[in-house]
Amino acid sequence: MNHIEKLGWDSSIQHEDNNKLARVIAVQKNSYRISDGEMEYFSHLSGKFMNQAYSSLDFPAVGDWVEVQKLADEQKAVINRILPRKSxxxxxxxxxxxxxxxxxxxxxxxxxxxxxxxxxxxxxxxxxxxxxxxxxxxxxxxxxxxxxxxxxxxxxxxxxxxxxxxxxxxxxxxxxxxxxxxxxxxxxxxxxxxxxxxxxxxxxxxxxxxxxxxxxxxxxxxxxxxxxxxxxxxxxxxxxxxxxxxxxxTPGMRELQLWDGDGAIDTTFQDVEALADECRFSDCQHDTEPGCRVQEAMDSDELSEERFESYLKLQRELAYEKRKQDQKVRLEEKNKWKKISKDMKNRYKAR
Structure with a gap:
């Protein structure tokens, strides 16, 4: 087993040079501690990395695999890019x-x-x-x-x-x-x-x-x-x-505000989803409709009202977060093009 494999590296992750690989083992504000399985390094992000980072999701997190330039004598390194995340x-x-x-x-x-x-x-x-x-x-x-x-x-x-x-x-x-x-x-x-x-x-x-x-x-x-x-x-x-x-x-979280979850709500609430599939009408709102299997399950205590309310609440929260994120993306895109337009005008004036 080579050193990098001790950190969880496997062949499903493709990279041409294992000597440039490391894993982020600690993050404290803008400081990163990384390891190649043999030595630990204090590292910072390269200028190119900083220029290309678009959002908070583009920055390293604990567990990330990164491509680095090592300065072994100083136990320092420069992070050039993050490898694709599997989770x-x-x-x-x-x-x-x-x-x-x-x-x-x-x-x-x-x-x-x-x-x-x-x-x-x-x-x-x-x-x-x-x-x-x-x-x-x-x-x-x-x-x-x-x-x-x-x-x-x-x-x-x-x-x-x-x-x-x-x-x-x-x-x-x-x-x-x-x-x-x-x-x-x-x-x-x-x-x-x-x-x-x-x-x-x-x-x-x-x-x-x-x-x-x-x-x-x-x-x-x-x-x-x-x-x-x-x-x-x-x-x-x-x-x-x-x-x-x-x-x-990780530090304790006083609350967990959802960012995404549309693709997982059916797995998390598979009992509610299964009951909803048995409703008489495919567009049943699980309120006063006849033949509602969800209401029937709550009446018989097969499904608790608290769990069903939690299911509805999380759906509403995800929809709200999605709207906020879409609005943010539109605003960022607008600001990006305004900046590009301004830069082009400045270059034109400088000629």
């Missing part, structure tokens, strides 16, 4: 600005981490599942702090999550006692990449430390009153586990 977890960036943010790239699995306490939110889990399917990776639900929960609570909470996570594996663990860790490692094989995603205080950093067998991430206790905590991870970083798997840790 990317994207969310709407925090704030009011319409902008995408890549949380992690080229992961095989996304661990959606929640704790087994009263901060668990099934509707939030649905959002993560939707975004994970849209990313191109496979979701796994990880329920932490098993040592703090009663067997009855674990059974009840797992059943609630199963309703929202149809067909998605669920693993209950304790990073303190080690219970469930071996089962979790079956989803972390050698040279495969997983990303840890979830809210603040759910135990992601503690889990990273447990999987690595050493304390590499700072942890803080959650508030007992509401089971919430402050995030201790301040940047995204990829670690190599003792079994050869790659794990991307």
């Amino acid at each position: 990317k977890f994207v969310r709407q960036a925090a704030g009011t600005k319409t902008e995408a943010q890549i949380v992690a790239a080229n992961m095989d699995t996304v661990f959606i981490v929640n704790s087994l306490n009263h901060d668990l939110n099934v509707r939030r889990i649905e959002r993560y599942i939707l975004s994970t399917y849209e990313s191109g990776a496979s979701p796994v639900i990880v329920l932490t702090k098993k040592d703090e929960s009663t067997p009855e609570d674990i059974i009840r909470i797992t059943a609630e999550v199963e309703e929202a996570a149809i067909g998605v594996p669920i693993v209950c663990i304790s990073s303190i006692t080690g219970e469930g860790i071996e089962e979790l490692l079956t989803y972390l094989p050698d040279r495969k990449t997983a990303a840890l995603l979830g809210s603040s205080g759910v135990g992601k950093s503690t889990l990273v430390n447990a999987l690595l067998g050493e304390k590499v991430q700072e942890t803080k206790d959650i508030r007992e009153a509401d089971s919430k905590g402050r995030h201790t991870t301040t940047h995204r970083e990829m670690f190599t586990l003792p079994n050869g798997a790659l794990l991307i840790d």
Whole structure:
């Protein structure tokens, strides 16, 4: 195995010169730490890269494969381009600005981490599942702090999550006692990449430390009153586990605003979609129409009203985000042509 393969490189990614390859293992603001499997480098983007970058999606994220020019003596490198991504977890960036943010790239699995306490939110889990399917990776639900929960609570909470996570594996663990860790490692094989995603205080950093067998991430206790905590991870970083798997840790997200998900909503809500297909009318609005299978399922408790409302809410949110993105693209295109026109006029005057 060559050095680059230790970082998850496989033959499906085409590149003519492995000596120019590296993987982004940490991003902190505009600073990038990369590795070629043998040495780590602090890197910056080339001038050409900066000139050609059109949006936030064009910049490197943790997990990206990049083509670089190495300055080995100084342990520095210049990033010239990003190789095509096989998967990317994207969310709407925090704030009011319409902008995408890549949380992690080229992961095989996304661990959606929640704790087994009263901060668990099934509707939030649905959002993560939707975004994970849209990313191109496979979701796994990880329920932490098993040592703090009663067997009855674990059974009840797992059943609630199963309703929202149809067909998605669920693993209950304790990073303190080690219970469930071996089962979790079956989803972390050698040279495969997983990303840890979830809210603040759910135990992601503690889990990273447990999987690595050493304390590499700072942890803080959650508030007992509401089971919430402050995030201790301040940047995204990829670690190599003792079994050869790659794990991307990320700061806790207070909320997950969707960026895209049209192509994954049918998979996330396959139970609702299946019921809708059985409605008498193909254009059924699932309200007062006769022969509505969805309403029938809610009346008989086959489908919960909360899950159906979540399905409708996420559809509305995706449609709204799509309109905002389309508006932004039109404005950027208009500004681009205004700039081109102005540059041409200036050149003409200079003659």
